[in-house]
Amino acid sequence: xxxxxxxxxxxxxxxxxxILLVVAWQLYTVARDDPKFPRPTTILAEFQDLWLFSQFxxxxxxxxxRIGLGFAIAVVLxxxxxxxxxxxxxxxxxxxxxxxxxxxxxxxxxxxxxxxLLHSIGNLQKVSFIAFFCIFPVLLNTIYGxxxxxxxxxxxxxxYRVPAHERIRRIVxxxxxxxxxxxxxxxxxxxxxxxxxxxxxxxxSGVGYVLLISxxxxxxxxxxxxxxxxxxxxxxxxxxxxLVERHVLAWHRGWRAATPL
Amino acid sequence: MPDWVVSVVVPVLSVxxxxxxxxxxxxxxxxxxxxxxxxxxxxxALWSMVQTSAFWTALGETVRGWAIGLGLAAALAIxxxxxxxxxxxxxxxxxxxxxFLRPIPSAxxxxxxxxxxxxxxxxxxxxxxxxAFWPLLVQTMYGVHxxxxxxxxxxxxFRLGRLERLYRVTLPSALPYIMTGVRISSTVAxxxxxxxxxxxxxxxxxxxxxxxxxxxxxxQIYALALATGFLGVAIHFAVTALEKRVLRWHPSQRKGTA
Numbered sequence: 471x472x473x474x475x476x477x478x479x480x481x482x483x484x485x486x487x488x489i490l491l492v493v494a495w496q497l498y499t500v501a502r503d504d505p506k507f508p509r510p511t512t513i514l515a516e517f518q519d520l521w522l523f524s525q526f527x528x529x530x531x532x533x534x535x536r537i538g539l540g541f542a543i544a545v546v547l548x549x550x551x552x553x554x555x556x557x558x559x560x561x562x563x564x565x566x567x568x569x570x571x572x573x574x575x576x577x578x579x580x581x582x583x584x585x586x587l588l589h590s591i592g593n594l595q596k597v598s599f600i601a602f603f604c605i606f607p608v609l610l611n612t613i614y615g616x617x618x619x620x621x622x623x624x625x626x627x628x629x630y631r632v633p634a635h636e637r638i639r640r641i642v643x644x645x646x647x648x649x650x651x652x653x654x655x656x657x658x659x660x661x662x663x664x665x666x667x668x669x670x671x672x673x674x675s676g677v678g679y680v681l682l683i684s685x686x687x688x689x690x691x692x693x694x695x696x697x698x699x700x701x702x703x704x705x706x707x708x709x710x711x712x713l714v715e716r717h718v719l720a721w722h723r724g725w726r727a728a729t730p731l
Numbered sequence: 732m733p734d735w736v737v738s739v740v741v742p743v744l745s746v747x748x749x750x751x752x753x754x755x756x757x758x759x760x761x762x763x764x765x766x767x768x769x770x771x772x773x774x775x776a777l778w779s780m781v782q783t784s785a786f787w788t789a790l791g792e793t794v795r796g797w798a799i800g801l802g803l804a805a806a807l808a809i810x811x812x813x814x815x816x817x818x819x820x821x822x823x824x825x826x827x828x829x830x831f832l833r834p835i836p837s838a839x840x841x842x843x844x845x846x847x848x849x850x851x852x853x854x855x856x857x858x859x860x861x862x863a864f865w866p867l868l869v870q871t872m873y874g875v876h877x878x879x880x881x882x883x884x885x886x887x888x889f890r891l892g893r894l895e896r897l898y899r900v901t902l903p904s905a906l907p908y909i910m911t912g913v914r915i916s917s918t919v920a921x922x923x924x925x926x927x928x929x930x931x932x933x934x935x936x937x938x939x940x941x942x943x944x945x946x947x948x949x950x951q952i953y954a955l956a957l958a959t960g961f962l963g964v965a966i967h968f969a970v971t972a973l974e975k976r977v978l979r980w981h982p983s984q985r986k987g988t989a
Binding site for chain 2: 476479480481483484487488491506559560563564565566567568570571572574575576577578579580581582583586587589659662663666667670671681682684685688690693694696697700701704705708
């Protein structure tokens with residue numbers, strides 16, 4: 471096969487395989503005719519019914535708000551704690567046991583505690599819960615990013631008597647930024663998962679709440695539509711994040727291309 | 732400060748300080764003892780818990796769900812990852828489905844599994860396998876894709892067969908990536924095994940937590956969360972040790988490069 475024919479065959483496969491998979495799924499569900507496994511076309515119709523846009527304000531907006539707020543708090547705290555910890559060996563040594571413990575614990579183990587401590591199953595509890603678990607990827611990546619900085623850079627700035635806060639703002643933070651973004655991306659994916667878990671555990675609104683209600687009422691169509699929505703949300707948030715990252719780190723990409731990590 | 736002070740004394744003091752602070756906040760009722768049982772109360776609850784066989788059975792069930800889920804995910808993801816990673820054509824054919832399925836949080840599948848497979852080990856294993864599959868698949872694909880083509884060509888010119896090339900060149904060079912995948916997936920598998928137990932009532936630590944939560948036994952809720960955290964830490968250390976052992980020949984594990 472000529473290289474060109476090979477390339478076209480590859481593109482053709484990239485388009486046809488997903489279509490074939492969906493068609494196979496449709497045929498399978500038609501043949502099976504089981505209410506637990508509705509046809510993809512039925513799910514799409516339900517998806518449109520629920521999310522575009524009759525239930526959008528009631529359930530999608532609250533979930534997005536919780537993700538957005540929790541994620542934002544986690545990023546601010548993670549960077550604010552991570553920079554000093556990255557710079558101080560003693561600070562790191564004191565903080566590491568705590569970080570290692572809290573990031574190893576499966577998040578749902580703390581769901582009951584979060585409700586007991588905060589006396590809330592509303593936004594206060596959801597946002598704090600999301601923020602708490604999203605801190606760790608940002609925090610650890612900030613620490614690694616700061617530690618990975620060429621020491622000569624900092625020493626040079628110091629010998630030029632650049633004050634500490636300027637050193638952090640102009641050298642440490644920008645140099646750690648690519649790694650911070652890597653942590654943020656992990657955190658964003660985690661935020662979606664933790665949002666679903668906390669809403670599914672106890673809530674009065676949100677996408678996870680729709681899952682819970684449809685389970686309790688044996689309604690499979692809204693359940694599948696909610697699963698699809700969560701998948702789409704995860705996909706779109708990741709895409710959006712990559713766009714922001716590309717924009718913010720535009721100055722950095724050339725350098726990254728030269729030194730693969 | 733000498734090295735041993737920084738690496739031993741400081742962490743120990745820091746943990747002790749945190750435990751003391753916990754005791755203080757609760758005893759002085761800054762947060763009421765009902766909402767935050769004192770550290771000593773919680774440790775006592777945990778101590779009487781670890782003396783019951785029910786606790787160890789539950790722990791064993793959680794570890795079983797984790798191990799089967801991770802094992803199945805590895806058995807599926809590594810061969811598929813090798814196949815997709817070594818063929819450009821297959822990789823692009825399945826790129827879209829993978830990119831769409833991967834970000835679906837497995838947590839969303841809980842109600843569906845609850846109503847289809849039911850409350851049993853099958854549901855728990857399915858959930859853990861589904862979650863652990865993707866990081867392993869992606870890491871294996873990257874690893875296989877990143878094999879030095881010159882090494883493959885050299886092996887080929889020495890007339891190594893397909894299988895031997897796979898075994899002697901591709902796998903060893905992809906192994907660091909695969910082990911990273913194992914580390915990520917082992918965390919995911921534990922989270923999902925526990926989640927399945929908490930939300931679906933499959934037997935295990937998660938189910939125990941659900942029970943004590945229903946009865947409002949706050950000191951046991953804290954004790955179980957504490958124990959689950961220790962299980963997470965233990966699994967993390969075990970997998971990191973495995974990674975070190977499997978990759979002991981690899982430059983990333985040499986002393987002084989950390």
